[in-house]
Amino acid sequence: MLFSPSYRSTPKQRVAITGAGIVTGLGAGWTPNADGFRTGARAFRPVTLFDVSGQRVRIAAEVDLPETLPDLNMTVREWRRMDRAARLLLMATREAWAQSGWRRDPSQSLPIVLGTTSGGMSLGEAYYRQAIRQPHRHRGQPTRVLHYQAQQQALTAAEAFGVRGPITVIANACASGANAIGHGWECIRNGHATRVLAGGFDALSQLVFAGFDSLQALSPTQCRPFDAQRDGLALGEGAAVVCLEAWEAAERRGARVLGEVIGYGAATDGHHLTQPHPDGAAAFASMTEACHRADVQAEQIGYVNAHGTGTPLNDSAEASAISRWAGPHANALAVSSTKASIGHLLGAAGAVEAVVCLMALEGQWLPPTATLRTPDPACGFEVVTKPRGARFDHALTNSFGFGGANATLILRRNP
Amino acid sequence: MSGVSVIGTGAVSPAGWGVAPLWDCVLANQPVPATPLPRPGWESPLMIRRAPQWKPRPAFLSHPRLRRASPISSYAVAAALEALGPEADPASQPPERLGIILCVMSGCVNYSRRFYDEVLEDPATASPLVFPETVFNAPASHLAALLGATGINYTLVGDPGVFPQGLALGADWLIEGRVEGCLVIGAEEGDWLTADAFRLFHRQLILGEGAGALYLKPQPEHGTPTRLSAVTDPHLFTRDQNRRQAANAMRAQLPAPKPGELLVDGRVGVERMDAAERIAWKDWRGDCVHPKTVLGEGLMAGSAWQCVIAVEALKRGRCSVATVSVVGCNEQAIGARFEGNIVAADVSPL
Numbered sequence: 001m002l003f004s005p006s007y008r009s010t011p012k013q014r015v016a017i018t019g020a021g022i023v024t025g026l027g028a029g030w031t032p033n034a035d036g037f038r039t040g041a042r043a044f045r046p047v048t049l050f051d052v053s054g055q056r057v058r059i060a061a062e063v064d065l066p067e068t069l070p071d072l073n074m075t076v077r078e079w080r081r082m083d084r085a086a087r088l089l090l091m092a093t094r095e096a097w098a099q100s101g102w103r104r105d106p107s108q109s110l111p112i113v114l115g116t117t118s119g120g121m122s123l124g125e126a127y128y129r130q131a132i133r134q135p136h137r138h139r140g141q142p143t144r145v146l147h148y149q150a151q152q153q154a155l156t157a158a159e160a161f162g163v164r165g166p167i168t169v170i171a172n173a174c175a176s177g178a179n180a181i182g183h184g185w186e187c188i189r190n191g192h193a194t195r196v197l198a199g200g201f202d203a204l205s206q207l208v209f210a211g212f213d214s215l216q217a218l219s220p221t222q223c224r225p226f227d228a229q230r231d232g233l234a235l236g237e238g239a240a241v242v243c244l245e246a247w248e249a250a251e252r253r254g255a256r257v258l259g260e261v262i263g264y265g266a267a268t269d270g271h272h273l274t275q276p277h278p279d280g281a282a283a284f285a286s287m288t289e290a291c292h293r294a295d296v297q298a299e300q301i302g303y304v305n306a307h308g309t310g311t312p313l314n315d316s317a318e319a320s321a322i323s324r325w326a327g328p329h330a331n332a333l334a335v336s337s338t339k340a341s342i343g344h345l346l347g348a349a350g351a352v353e354a355v356v357c358l359m360a361l362e363g364q365w366l367p368p369t370a371t372l373r374t375p376d377p378a379c380g381f382e383v384v385t386k387p388r389g390a391r392f393d394h395a396l397t398n399s400f401g402f403g404g405a406n407a408t409l410i411l412r413r414n415p
Numbered sequence: 416m417s418g419v420s421v422i423g424t425g426a427v428s429p430a431g432w433g434v435a436p437l438w439d440c441v442l443a444n445q446p447v448p449a450t451p452l453p454r455p456g457w458e459s460p461l462m463i464r465r466a467p468q469w470k471p472r473p474a475f476l477s478h479p480r481l482r483r484a485s486p487i488s489s490y491a492v493a494a495a496l497e498a499l500g501p502e503a504d505p506a507s508q509p510p511e512r513l514g515i516i517l518c519v520m521s522g523c524v525n526y527s528r529r530f531y532d533e534v535l536e537d538p539a540t541a542s543p544l545v546f547p548e549t550v551f552n553a554p555a556s557h558l559a560a561l562l563g564a565t566g567i568n569y570t571l572v573g574d575p576g577v578f579p580q581g582l583a584l585g586a587d588w589l590i591e592g593r594v595e596g597c598l599v600i601g602a603e604e605g606d607w608l609t610a611d612a613f614r615l616f617h618r619q620l621i622l623g624e625g626a627g628a629l630y631l632k633p634q635p636e637h638g639t640p641t642r643l644s645a646v647t648d649p650h651l652f653t654r655d656q657n658r659r660q661a662a663n664a665m666r667a668q669l670p671a672p673k674p675g676e677l678l679v680d681g682r683v684g685v686e687r688m689d690a691a692e693r694i695a696w697k698d699w700r701g702d703c704v705h706p707k708t709v710l711g712e713g714l715m716a717g718s719a720w721q722c723v724i725a726v727e728a729l730k731r732g733r734c735s736v737a738t739v740s741v742v743g744c745n746e747q748a749i750g751a752r753f754e755g756n757i758v759a760a761d762v763s764p765l
Contacts, residue, residue, distance in 0.1 A: 001668065002583035002749075003646040005418055009591050054538040106655065109648065117550065119572070128531055131611060135456025138615060145612045149520075151573040151746045159653055166580065166649040167746065169572045171522075171551035179569065190591055207527070210534040211546035267511070268568040270560035273480070273547045282565060285511065402547055403556030405568065 002166065010191040016250040016257040016414075019100030019243030021092035021199075022355045024342040025061030025236050028091055030099075034359045036341060039387050040370030043342050044223075044234060049084075049122075050206040057218040060204055061236030061343040063088060072160045073104075081143055083120040084203035084237065086153040088348075092199060092239035093157050100243035101255055102195065104162035111193050112154055113168045113184040115176025115200035116347035117401075119150030122205045153201070163197065171347070173401025174307075175266075176200055177240065178350025178409050182264030184244045185409075194249050199241030200351035208346070209235060215274065217311055225308035225337035226315050226383045228374045233309040236343025240351035242358075259358045260412040262394075263294025269404030275313050280321030282406040283307075283398060287325045290396065290408040299329040301410070302392020303366055304381075305353045307400045308337025309344055316378050318398065323380035334392075336369040336384040350399035354409050357395035361413040366390045418634035419586040421641045421753065422596070424723045425497030427490040428625040429464035429710050432473075433497060437627075437710075437720060438727050442765065446709045449621050454607045461610040464623040464711035466490060480557045483544060485525045487604035488554040490626035490716070491517060495558050495598050498628040502596065503562065514594035515568040516581040517555035517602065520714040520744070522572065523548055524606040554602060566594055574743030575601075575681065575718035576649055578627075579751040582722070583646040585631045595632070601719030602626035613712070619685050623711025627719025629726065641729045644736075644754045645669065649747040661748040662695035662740075669738060669750045675759030677734035678703040679721045681741050683712045692742040702734065702765045714744070722751060729755030733765050 022029065025043030026036035036043070043061040052058040065087050068079065072090060079087070127144040130137060146152050154167045170179045177200020184198030212218050212235060219232030250257055267289065269282035276283065291298065307318055315337075323330045338356050345352050360367055366384045375383050393413045400406050426433060429447040430440030440447060451460035466486070475481060475492055495515075496503045527549040533541040547553065552570035559568050567588065571577050578601040585597035603609075605624035613620050634642055647668040650661035680696060682689040682705040696703070706720045707713060713720060718741045725737035735758060739751040 001645055001647055002580065002649070003419075003586045003643065005644055007586070007590055056539075116572075124527075125531060127612070128528065128608065129535070131608065132455055132532075135454070141612075142615045145615060146745060149572075149574075149745070151577075155651065155653065155746060158651065164653065164656075165651045165747070167573065167651065168580065168584075169577075171519075171570045171572045172568070173550050173552050183569075186587075186591075190587065192587070207531045207534060207549075210538040210541050211530065211549065213538065214541045214543040214546055216543070266567045268515075268556070268559045268565050270480075270556070270563065270565065273553060273556055285565065401552070402550045403552040403568075403570075404559065405552060405556075 012189050013191060014247035015185050015188045015261045016245050016247045017242050017259045017358060018245045018250050018255045018257060019096035020258055020355045020358055021095030022240045022352060023063055023088050023091045024238035024352060025063055026342055029095055037338055037356050037367040038365050040368040041341060049204055055213045057213055057220055062204060063237050073162060074160050081147055083123045083147060085120050085201050086156055088203055088239035089153055089157055089201040090160055092241040096241040096243050097161055102243060106162050106164055110163040111166050111187055111196045112158055113180045113196060113198040114154050115170045115180035116150050116202055117171060117173055117176060118202060118205060118208055119153060120148040121207055123148040125206055172405035173403050174346050174349055175399040175401040175405035175407040176347040178399035178407035181242060181351055181354050181409055182407055185261045185264050188244055188246050194246045196244040197241060198244055200348040201239035202237060202345055202347040204235060204237040219310055222371050223310040223340050224371045225310040225340055225369050226376050226379055227372045228376045230310045230312060230315060233311055234343040236345050238345045238348050238352055240348060240355040257414040259361055259414050262412045263290040263410035265289030265408045267406045269406060274402050276317040278317055280317035282404060283318055283321035283400060284325050286406040286408040290410050294410040296394055298326045301394045301396045302390060303360055303395045304333060304335040305357050305397040306335050306337045307398040308339055319376060319378040330380040333381040334366050334384050335381050336367055338367050340369045340371045350407060353397045357397050357411045361395050361411060364389055364391060419589055419631050419643045420634045421629050421643060421726045422632045423498040423500045423630035424726050425494035425628040426720060426723050427466050427493050428720055429466055429623050431467055432469050432493060434723060434727060440709055441704055441706045441724055444709060452607050452610055454611060461607055462621050463605045463610055464621055465605055466625045475561060478561050480560045484557055485523055485548055485604060487523055487602050488557045491554040491600050491602035492558050492561060494626035494628035495600050498598060498630040508595060510563045511566040512595040513564045513566055514585060514588045514597035515555050515559055515564060516585050516599045517570045518577045518581045518715045519551060519572055519602060520574055521603055521609045522551045523553055524609050525604055528606060528608050574746035575715050576741045576743035576747040576749040578715055578718040579646050579741060579749045580649060582643055582751060586643055589631060589633050597631045598628055600626060600628040601715035603714045603716045617685050617688055621711045623713040625713060625716045627716055627723045629722055641726050641753055641755045645752040647750040649749045651747050658691035658742060659694060662691040662742045665748040665750045666695040669752060672701055673736050675735035675762040676701050677728050677737045679725045679737060679739045680705055681707055681721060684708040692740060725753050729753055732757050732763055735759045735762050
């Protein structure tokens with residue numbers, strides 16, 4: 001039962017990460033992404049997926065998707081029916097699953113928690129175009145309706161890996177991926193599950209690209225988070241999935257533990273639908289709650305993967321929040337935004353950036369924001385601009401979204 | 416904490432704005448007339464059961480965040496405020512201690528369609544005012560802004576089975592002390608695009624629009640108000656488990672019926688859609704209502720209406736236990752159960 005009168009709060013479980021999968025514009029899989037983030041590589045190129053000739057901005061961090069995907073419990077026809085978002089999700093899930101060493105066990109419930117902003121939006125767009133241009137032609141439309149929906153993409157992942165839910169799809173705009181991992185963490189921590197598959201995914205789509213362009217939120221030059229001359233964000237696409245597991249269960253089966261999720265905070269900013277409050281109060285609340293639940297202090301955090309979109313308003317509010325949260329320790333804090341490398345992955349961003357933190361913790365390096373030239377004076381902390389090693393045990397990642405959705409995750413290195 | 420109470424309910428439906436017209440309409444079992452919904456490129460319109468125009472205009476619509484908001488936001492906010500009752504006053508509780516869970520299936524489709532239409536026409540002139548209203552969590556954000564709520568706020572997406580999942584999540588937040596009160600809202604808005612899509616699968620199906628909301632709080636030490644007593648596992652529709660099997664699995668997980676128990680099922684009056692649920696409950700002997708046969712397929716609003724009706728039946732002494740059965744569109748079958756403080760002998764059946 002999801003809920004019964006016998007439910008009580010129980011002693012909290014530690015939550016290990018035993019698998020992680022990632023797909024971004026830097027490539028598919030841990031190795032190309034770790035190499036890219038460690039060196040501050042950039043993945044932007046002209047958009048080829050849809051017509052951008054009428055847009056102000058014409059670049060994004062597209063992913064090269066394979067035509068076929070082996071080793072999944074699905075047919076070629078099923079693979080072809082899926083849109084990019086579902087394929088990105090399946091690729092990330094496959095890597096995480098393989099790394100975890102989990103086996104198919106349809107008799108066991110395995111919750112799936114995913115974050116996305118737009119699900120299979122490109123199919124929704126195709127549906128609409130046909131519906132208005134050929135209003136009496138229905139060929140292909142039922143498939144588009146079904147596969148457009150985010151729950152269908154989650155169901156597809158469940159089928160592909162032989163798991164039977166429950167499925168939770170969180171659509172908290174650009175905080176969705178972090179919320180999904182945070183919710184998965186809470187499921188295990190509170191004793192509702194032993195394992196959870198959690199992550200985020202989003203593919204580039206014309207509607208969303210044009211939307212950010214209409215807001216003049218896209219950078220016409222270069223995405224430069226925390227730079228005094230920053231002029232906007234860049235979009236990307238991708239997915240990241242982590243296998244979360246009760247620490248004791250992971251230890252019992254001798255699993256390799258990649259790291260540990262130890263804290264999660266969430267807060268809402270009611271200032272404006274698309275703009276944070278200038279003082280970053282909700283970001284501060286989210287970071288503070290995550291630290292409180294993780295039982296760590298700001299000075300224990302060795303690296304902050306900031307939301308850092310590169311928009312003037314986000315970065316100044318976040319800088320204010322980080323500086324306030326870190327207090328006197330701010331000047332010793334290393335912060336960067338990896339959106340300079342792969343763009344803003346929207347519903348996937350929080351999950352991808354959690355995996356970046358995991359990579360950094362494991363490899364003991366700091367991913368740089370390579371495009372930064374002149375730091376915004378609002379930054380009372382160091383923004384990492386050059387690749388370098390570091391010794392640290394805790395990383396914090398922020399994700400903020402439209403609607404004032406704020407989420408923070410804290411990860412710990414497994415020594 | 417010993418359990419989770421349902422403190423308030425709220426609704427907007429084709430029957431009207433508020434729980435009272437919803438209750439009266441379902442009890443009368445008279446389908447709300449469907450109205451034409453023009454479909455571009457077609458001579459004959461689609462049909463829909465619209466929520467009626469408000470009368471008088473709700474005061475909350477003058478809030479700056481809601482002036483431009485699409486109907487789904489208005490419906491969600493109206494249902495939430497009704498469920499909160501006096502606690503809608505921001506001073507009534509710390510703003511960070513109210514949780515909000517909004518559940519949607521098709522979500523902000525009016526503005527999404529309108530914005531994409533503008534993009535196809537000329538992306539250079541697509542409205543930056545419309546785009547932000549297309550995100551799934553816009554209604555939940557507007558509600559939080561109106562209430563001054565700064566705590567945890569999720570928008571969950573899926574088929575109508577997600578609403579009972581939202582109730583279980585809200586209960587979990589309360590039990591874990593994450594929040595002191597939690598609003599769980601299901602909402603949808605009508606649009607030709609959604610109606611067109613559903614028509615591909617079920618020609619007789621008529622969609623409805625609106626919202627339903629439950630306000631959950633920890634169960635008090637004394638007194639036994641209406642409480643959430645169970646939410647089953649979600650039983651997914653997969654290759655290995657079809658709708659019928661999933662509905663049966665949901666039924667099997669619910670406790671054996673008690674005297675005076677009411678079933679609020681999700682049948683819509685289209686046999687192909689209803690078959691799994693009808694078969695799962697074929698031996699049901701107690702009272703049963705089917706809100707969606709009179710209100711239309713409200714998607715997430717529909718499963719929220721079911722839960723509102725269940726709670727209202729308990730509050731009005733029309734049952735001792737109320738079970739809600741949701742066999743969703745394409746994801747899952749799930750059940751929820753509510754209990755009140757009335758014994759079976761005192762129930763005045765529907």
